[in-house]
Amino acid sequence: MRWRGRRQSSNVEDRRGQSGAPGGFGRSGRPMQIPIGRGVGGGGLSGIVILVVLFFVLRACGIDPLQILEGGSGPANPQITQDEAPGSQPSDAEAQFVSVVLAETEDVWNGIFQAEGQTYTEPRMVLFTDQVRSACGFASAASGPFYCPGDSRVYIDLGFFRELSQRFGASGDFAQAYVIAHEVGHHVQNLIGVLPEFNRQRQTMGQAEANRMSMRVELQADCFAGIWAHFTAQKGLLEDGDIEEAMNAAHQIGDDTLQRRTQGYVVPESFNHGTSEQRATWFANGLRNGRLADCDTFNNPI
Numbered sequence: 001m002r003w004r005g006r007r008q009s010s011n012v013e014d015r016r017g018q019s020g021a022p023g024g025f026g027r028s029g030r031p032m033q034i035p036i037g038r039g040v041g042g043g044g045l046s047g048i049v050i051l052v053v054l055f056f057v058l059r060a061c062g063i064d065p066l067q068i069l070e071g072g073s074g075p076a077n078p079q080i081t082q083d084e085a086p087g088s089q090p091s092d093a094e095a096q097f098v099s100v101v102l103a104e105t106e107d108v109w110n111g112i113f114q115a116e117g118q119t120y121t122e123p124r125m126v127l128f129t130d131q132v133r134s135a136c137g138f139a140s141a142a143s144g145p146f147y148c149p150g151d152s153r154v155y156i157d158l159g160f161f162r163e164l165s166q167r168f169g170a171s172g173d174f175a176q177a178y179v180i181a182h183e184v185g186h187h188v189q190n191l192i193g194v195l196p197e198f199n200r201q202r203q204t205m206g207q208a209e210a211n212r213m214s215m216r217v218e219l220q221a222d223c224f225a226g227i228w229a230h231f232t233a234q235k236g237l238l239e240d241g242d243i244e245e246a247m248n249a250a251h252q253i254g255d256d257t258l259q260r261r262t263q264g265y266v267v268p269e270s271f272n273h274g275t276s277e278q279r280a281t282w283f284a285n286g287l288r289n290g291r292l293a294d295c296d297t298f299n300n301p302i
C-alpha cells in the first residue's frame, strides 16, 4: 500500500509501554475480536434482520435511520471517555502505518455517511503492549485486536501483525490494513445499530444460534473492510498484490482454517466468524462496488 506521506489520524492513542491490569474481558459489553483460536459468543437473528432491513429501507426513503437508531440528537456515543488525550504522532513506521490506515478509513466512512446525509463519528484506536484497560474490561495482547463498542475504540497490540505473518501465514501491509478495516467495520455496525441489537439479543440465545448470528455480524465487518479497500483502490493507493494479501488474510483467519491449524479438526457448529471461503467472499462483495447494500449478510445466504 502506498501509505508514506499520507495523513495520519489524530484518533490514535499510543499506550504502548504503559501497564494495564489483570487479563479477562467482562465489565461492560463484549469486545469484537479477530479470531485467533478462541471464540467469542454469538447473538440474535430476528432483531438484527429487522434492524438492518429497516436501515436500508429508511435510507432508500430518505429518512435518517442513524438518527432514529441513536435515539435523536446528542452525542452518538455518550460513553466515550476523554481521559486519554490524543498523543503526539508516533515516530515508528509500524504505528505510523496503522495511523495512516485509520485516517484512510475515516475519509472513506465520512464520505459514505455524508452521502447519506449522516455524520460519521470517528472511532479511536489504542495501541498497547501486553495488556490494556477498555470499557469491555481488561484485555491481554494474546486476545488479538478487538473493537469495544462501550468506548468506540479499536485496540491493537502491533505485535499481532508479526503473529499474523508468522503464525497465520498472512503477510504484507495490506493484510494488516484489512484487520484494521475489519475492526473499523465493527464500529460502523455500532453506529448503524447492528452491534447493539446483536449484543442485546445474544443474551437470550443458545450457543449454536449465537454462533450463527455472530458469523453474520463478522462477515458484514469483512464486507465493510472490502468497501474500504474499494475506495482505497480508487485513490490509487494499492500496489500489486495488496488485494491478494487481504484476501489471504481473510482466508487464513477463517474458522475452519484456524481450527484445522490449532486442533487438527473442524467443528462447524462452533464457527462464529465464518469459514475462509465465506470471509474472502464477503470481503470481495464489499470490494466489488463499494456499496453498503452489497453487505447485507442478514437477508442473504452467507
Ligand SMILES: [Zn+2]
Residues within 6 Å of the ligand: 032, 033, 034, 182, 183, 186, 218, 221
Ligand atoms: Zn470481527
